[in-house]
Amino acid sequence: MDELETEPDAAAPVFGDRIDLARRFTAALAAHGEERGLIGPLEVPRLWSRHILNSAVAAPFFTGRVADVGSGAGLPGLVLAIARPDVEFTLIEPMERRTVWLTEQVEALGLDNVIVERLRAEEWAKGRVFDVVTARAVSALRTLIPWTAPLARVGGRLAYLKGANVAAEVDAAEKQIRRFGVANVEIHVVGEGVVAEPTRVLTATVTR
Numbered sequence: 001m002d003e004l005e006t007e008p009d010a011a012a013p014v015f016g017d018r019i020d021l022a023r024r025f026t027a028a029l030a031a032h033g034e035e036r037g038l039i040g041p042l043e044v045p046r047l048w049s050r051h052i053l054n055s056a057v058a059a060p061f062f063t064g065r066v067a068d069v070g071s072g073a074g075l076p077g078l079v080l081a082i083a084r085p086d087v088e089f090t091l092i093e094p095m096e097r098r099t100v101w102l103t104e105q106v107e108a109l110g111l112d113n114v115i116v117e118r119l120r121a122e123e124w125a126k127g128r129v130f131d132v133v134t135a136r137a138v139s140a141l142r143t144l145i146p147w148t149a150p151l152a153r154v155g156g157r158l159a160y161l162k163g164a165n166v167a168a169e170v171d172a173a174e175k176q177i178r179r180f181g182v183a184n185v186e187i188h189v190v191g192e193g194v195v196a197e198p199t200r201v202l203t204a205t206v207t208r
Contacts, residue, residue, distance in 0.1 A: 005047055037097060050197070055080060056079050065090070066130060066133070070093060072098055090115045099118040140173070156206050162200045
């Protein structure tokens, strides 16, 4: 197994008094993530910078009740739950081996602000109860919006962690943006000077 990336200097300021939980989660993911099919074989040497801090710097965008769709290894959901104990996170993930991992980590870290649900986003049947819906590295916007917008309350927000081509994704998703009442689409670049590759967060409001 490749060696875990040295903890960046920015990690402790980003997580504050929750840094120990972030260290424990990162160490567990480095030790078991590849063998359990959660991360690729090249990710451990850049786990802190590319995944943990990339997710954590988006923490200010979240409030109230949040759904993380396609939570996978817990990126960004578990990382955000560590950084924001004042916010309630529901991790929605259809694959059993991933929900087993997520549940294990919630218990090991004592995270009382996390619920794990094994299902697809389109199978959610508990209503439009979320203040914010997020996803990271799940799909292009034109696919993601139909999965996620119906989970947000009217007036709630979407906050996706996206890659450098997010502006092109917005253009390609014009039809879905209109159809699902998504408005006020903005792209924010966060983490500059904190992480080597800043995080792009697309935010929008669900209007109906």
